[in-house]
Amino acid sequence: MAGSPIPHFHNQQGxxxxxxxxxxxxxxxSKPPFDHPHIYLDMGEDDERVCPYCSTLYRYNATLAFSQTMPEGCAYVENAA
Incomplete structure (x- = not known):
């Protein structure tokens, strides 16, 4: 993904x-102000990864677009200050 923006995801709904x-x-x-440090995660060869901060389980789904999620609405866009 070199040269590409890194997508951010949240689990506001639990x-x-x-x-x-x-x-x-x-x-x-969660969304700010209740977020944790924005941690970079790489699944590598695996198809799942658990966030060490919030324990959210992320699963890779090749049918989804870059910032698409299931359930919907878990992509996070940082506001430019």
Whole structure:
């Protein structure tokens, strides 16, 4: 993903698992101001990864677009200050 923006995902709703269309991403936990450090995660050869901060289980789904999630609405876009 060199040269590409890293997508950010959140789990504001407390889902047991979130499917995403990328293997390299950042987890922010909940939306600010209740977020945790925005941690970079890489699934590598695996199809799942658990965030060490919030324990959200992320699953890779090749049918999803870059910032698409299942359930919907878990992509996070940082506001430019």
């Amino acid at each position: 889902h047991a698992a979130i499917e995403i269309g990328v293997k390299e991403f950042k987890c922010v936990g």
